[in-house]
Amino acid sequence: MNAIIVSALLGVVMMFSGIFTTNKTIIKNIATVGVLVLLAANLMEMNNLFSFDINTHDLIVTQRYGLFFNCIAFGATFIYLVLSASDITEVGVNAAEYFALIFFVLCGVAILSSFNGLLMLFIGVEILSIPLYILTGSDKRNLKSNEASLKYFLMGSFSTGVMLMGIALMYGATGNFGMVHSSGLRGAIIAAQQPPYLLVAGVILLFASMSFKVSAAPFHFWTPDVYDGAPSVFTSFMSTIVKAAGMLAFIRVFENLFTVLGPTWHIIVDFAIVSTLLIGNITAVFQQSVKRMLAYSSIAQAGFMLFALYANNTEIAKEGMLLYAAAYSLATISIFAVLIKLQDYSLDGFNGLAKKEPVLAFAATVSLLSLSGIPLTAGFFAKYYVLAGALQAGGALWLIIVAVLLAAVSVYYYFRVIQAMYFKEGDPQTLPISGGFKAALIAVAAFIVILGIWPSALLSWLYF
Amino acid sequence: MPIQYYIYLCLALFSIGIVGVLTRRNAIIVFMCIELMLNAVNLLLVAFSKVHNTAALAGDKTSMIGIEAQLFVFFIMVVAAAEVSVGLAIIVMMYRNVHSVDINFLNRLKN
Numbered sequence: 001m002n003a004i005i006v007s008a009l010l011g012v013v014m015m016f017s018g019i020f021t022t023n024k025t026i027i028k029n030i031a032t033v034g035v036l037v038l039l040a041a042n043l044m045e046m047n048n049l050f051s052f053d054i055n056t057h058d059l060i061v062t063q064r065y066g067l068f069f070n071c072i073a074f075g076a077t078f079i080y081l082v083l084s085a086s087d088i089t090e091v092g093v094n095a096a097e098y099f100a101l102i103f104f105v106l107c108g109v110a111i112l113s114s115f116n117g118l119l120m121l122f123i124g125v126e127i128l129s130i131p132l133y134i135l136t137g138s139d140k141r142n143l144k145s146n147e148a149s150l151k152y153f154l155m156g157s158f159s160t161g162v163m164l165m166g167i168a169l170m171y172g173a174t175g176n177f178g179m180v181h182s183s184g185l186r187g188a189i190i191a192a193q194q195p196p197y198l199l200v201a202g203v204i205l206l207f208a209s210m211s212f213k214v215s216a217a218p219f220h221f222w223t224p225d226v227y228d229g230a231p232s233v234f235t236s237f238m239s240t241i242v243k244a245a246g247m248l249a250f251i252r253v254f255e256n257l258f259t260v261l262g263p264t265w266h267i268i269v270d271f272a273i274v275s276t277l278l279i280g281n282i283t284a285v286f287q288q289s290v291k292r293m294l295a296y297s298s299i300a301q302a303g304f305m306l307f308a309l310y311a312n313n314t315e316i317a318k319e320g321m322l323l324y325a326a327a328y329s330l331a332t333i334s335i336f337a338v339l340i341k342l343q344d345y346s347l348d349g350f351n352g353l354a355k356k357e358p359v360l361a362f363a364a365t366v367s368l369l370s371l372s373g374i375p376l377t378a379g380f381f382a383k384y385y386v387l388a389g390a391l392q393a394g395g396a397l398w399l400i401i402v403a404v405l406l407a408a409v410s411v412y413y414y415f416r417v418i419q420a421m422y423f424k425e426g427d428p429q430t431l432p433i434s435g436g437f438k439a440a441l442i443a444v445a446a447f448i449v450i451l452g453i454w455p456s457a458l459l460s461w462l463y464f
Numbered sequence: 465m466p467i468q469y470y471i472y473l474c475l476a477l478f479s480i481g482i483v484g485v486l487t488r489r490n491a492i493i494v495f496m497c498i499e500l501m502l503n504a505v506n507l508l509l510v511a512f513s514k515v516h517n518t519a520a521l522a523g524d525k526t527s528m529i530g531i532e533a534q535l536f537v538f539f540i541m542v543v544a545a546a547e548v549s550v551g552l553a554i555i556v557m558m559y560r561n562v563h564s565v566d567i568n569f570l571n572r573l574k575n
Contacts, residue, residue, distance in 0.1 A: 119536055126543045133550050137557060146558050150567070153554050154494055157547050158485055161501035164540060165478055168505045171533055172471070172512040175519075198471075 001052045001062060002041040003070045003110035010034040011103035018096025024089040031099035032081045038106065039074040042067060059120050066113035068462050069248055069322060073109045073241050076329040077102070080237060082440050083337040087233045091138050098138060098234075101131035105242060112249040118167045118177040118206075121253055125163070125213060128245060129156050132238055136230040148229025155222045159212040166205030173199035180206075181256040203261065207268065210253065214246040216306060217275035220299045224283075227295035232345075235291065236336035239298040244325035247305045251321060255313040266396075269310050274402055276303035281406045284413045291345045293413055294335065297371065300410055301328055304403065307386040310395055317389025319459050324386055326458060327378030327451060331367040334444045337437075338364045343429040350417055351426025357433065361421045363441035370448045372414040373407050378451035383407065385455075470511035477504035491555050491565040495548075502544050509533045509540075 017030050045051040046067045081088075089095040108128030115121050133156065137149025171177060173196050174188040180203065188196060212219040227235045257265055280300025287293035305324055311317030338360045342349050354361035370377035387400050420426075451458055477500060484497030510533065517530030559565055 119532070119539065122536075123539060123543070126546070130546055130550055133554065137554055140557055141561070143561055146554075146561055147569070149554050150491060150558050153547075153551050154485075154491070154498070154567070157495075157498045157551065158501075160543075160547075161478075161481065161498055161505065164502060164505040165508075167536075168474075168508045168512065171509065171536075172467075172515070175516045175529065177532060177536070 001054050001056075001060065002045040002050075003038065003067075003074070004060070004107055004114075005052055006038050006041040007103050007107040007110055010038060011100045011107065014096050014100035014103055018094065018100070022095075024086075024095050027096045027099065028081075028085040028089055031102070032078070032085060034099075034103065035074060035078045035081055035106075038103075039071065039078065042070045042074060042110075046071065058116055060111070060114050061116040062114045064462065065318065065322075066248075066252075069113045069245075069325065070110055071461075072322060072326045072329070073113075073245060074106065076241050076326070076333060077106060077237075079330065079440070079444060080241070080333045083333060083437065083444070084233045084236060084340060087340050091231045091233060092140060094138075098135065101135055102237065104131045105135075105237075109241065109245040112245050112252075115249070115252070117179060117182075118170070118253070121179075121249060122160075122163065122167065124249065125246075126160065128242060129160070129213070132156075132234075132242065135234040135237070136226060138234065139231045142231075144229040145231060148226045151222060151229075152226040155212070159209045159219070162205050162212075163209035166202045166207075166209060169198045169202030169205065171202075173202060179252070180254050181260050186260060204268075207254070207272075210246075210250045211272060214243060214250055214302050214305070215299050216272050216302050217279045217299065220276065220279060220302075223299055224292055224295045227298065228289070228292045232291060232336060232340045235295075236333055236340075239294070239336075240329040240332045243298060243302065244305075244329060247302065247308075248321065248325070251309045254309055257309070258312055269306070270396070270399060273303055273306045273310060273399065276300070276306060277403060277406045281409045281413075285409065287413070288347055289345050290339060290347055290350065290417060293347075293417075294332070294339075297410065297413070298332070300406070301371070303406075304383055304386055307390045307395075307403070310393070310399075311386065311389035312393040314389045314393050316385055316392055319462065320382060320385025320389050322462065323378070323451070323455055323458060324382040327370055327382040327448070330444055330448055330451075331370040331377075331379060334363050334441060334448075335367040335371070337441065338367075341431045341433055341437075343431070347416065347420055348426065349428055350420040351424040351428060353421040353426075353428050356428060357430060359438040359441060360430075360433070363445045364421065365418050366445040366448055368414040368418055370452070372411045374411075376449060376452045378448045378455070380452055381455040467511060467515050470508065474504045474508035474511070477501075477507070489566055489568055491558070491567050494567065495551055495555070499544065499548075502540060506537045506540055509537050 017027055088098050105128055108124050111120060111124035115124050133153040136152050137145055139145035174184045176184040178184040215223040227239055277300060280296050280303055284293050284296035308317045308321040370379035373379040373383040481497045481501035485494050488494050513530040513533035520527035520529035555565055562569055
């Protein structure tokens with residue numbers, strides 16, 4: 001409960017700070033300290049030191065797993081603010097409001113990591129999404145930003161409608177708002193003499209709308225446009241913390257999918273995984289803009305995270321999901337932080353970066369290596385854990401082989417950027433870069449490597 | 465009245481909404497169709513609530529089963545209102561820049 005309450009309060013604090021001061025440095029510092037307060041509040045609940053005791057009638061049930069995910073999300077947000085807070089204040093005139101909206105999104109993250117039942121799932125997804133529609137359109141004079149925002153909004157609320165229809169049909173079949181693995185639903189399946197059509201239709205609609213939220217194929221079409229059109233700082237936030245939270249909600253609502261709904265569901269999940277991986281990786285190869293390439297790569301990474309859903313709630317897959325969230329968020333935040341400093345987002349814009357700004361090029365290289373899953377970086381163990389989880393749950397071997405082959409394809413387009421930075425001549429134009437920014441980038445890169453060597457450094461926190 | 469009629473009505477409304485979203489080109493009409501989808505869901509939830517409540521009343525005269533669906537309807541209304549405020553703001557922002565709310569304008573990001 002701590003994280004939900006404190007993040008909502010901090011959002012209000014940020015809105016008021018916008019009234020009292022227009023000094024961007026002060027606003028930035030309040031937000032950064034706020035995230036630390038949020039992290040501390042969450043850690044206090046995790047270690048049973050202090051937590052708000054509110055009777056939610058089991059609508060919200062906090063577990064150590066969800067709290068630990070909160071820690072990762074808030075930690076990643078802290079790193080994001082350290083690297084990019086000054087760029088957030090440059091997007092428009094309402095600096096404080098952007099931070100307020102980020103805190104409201106974090107409130108949604110906290111609900112999605114602890115919801116129990118479809119009502120709170122719906123509320124959490126909406127609290128997560130609505131501020132993002134605004135953040136996407138925050139560059140008000142930019143037509144691309146406007147267009148991305150309108151597109152995201154229309155498609156997002158459309159998928160909300162579909163999700164609600166799914167929930168309503170599931171309610172009609174079972175008589176409660178329990179999750180897919182709940183006893184009410186199992187009872188309804190057993191009690192039904194013929195196949196429960198309402199239930200099947202409802203679960204399919206819910207699956208489709210959750211796939212939309214995490215941009216899994218065939219519901220990924222909005223992702224490239226929205227990620228490309230949104231201001232780059234907010235694309236960084238959307239494609240990391242928000243996406244990981246959406247994926248966690250997806251996995252939590254559908255955990256034990258196959259044991260409850262029967263093995264036929266393998267067809268649907270297999271189709272979602274393979275098409276997401278294929279579309280994400282193959283289309284990314286043809287992109288000339290690095291920002292758009294990262295949008296497609298985030299679709300591809302969602303395909304890997306779906307393996308945690310496929311793994312049917314095994315221990316290793318749950319750990320893998322956390323590790324994936326951490327590794328993917330860190331790497332993407334740092335590559336976007338570098339991207340924002342460049343004037344030209346095309347691949348040629350990276351030419352010769354290693355000569356001009358060796359620190360930026362090095363940090364980008366480590367992040368790209370991690371994203372492609374090269375050993376000694378966090379991305380390797382993240383991919384290994386989710387795939388091992390799928391195998392352990394009795395997954396089909398062909399699926400794993402397809403995933404590994406497509407990971408090899410992803411190496412191609414990630415390495416094109418590295419090649420441009422180190423082996424091509426050019427004079428990239430960059431915004432002014434401070435020493436603190438470079439130090440933070442180095443720290444993130446070190447963190448990625450540490451997680452790649454000792455993934456248990458992170459995961460052991462889950463158990464004591 | 466049997467529950468089937470309600471289900472057919474709600475699915476019909478919902479489908480009209482979906483067809484509207486997919487075929488209309490005016491952002492505000494698309495938005496209205498989305499609202500129609502949400503309201504179809506509201507109607508369905510209330511109908512199901514009554515069904516489950518009637519079934520439970522047969523066993524227990526003071527049963528409150530089914531109340532949570534009506535609660536859900538209120539949440540949907542509140543969230544829909546929040547979406548309206550954000551959505552209309554976005555459409556107005558769009559209108560200020562291009563003087564049109566036609567979503568065929570949305571093709572700058574394609575290339």
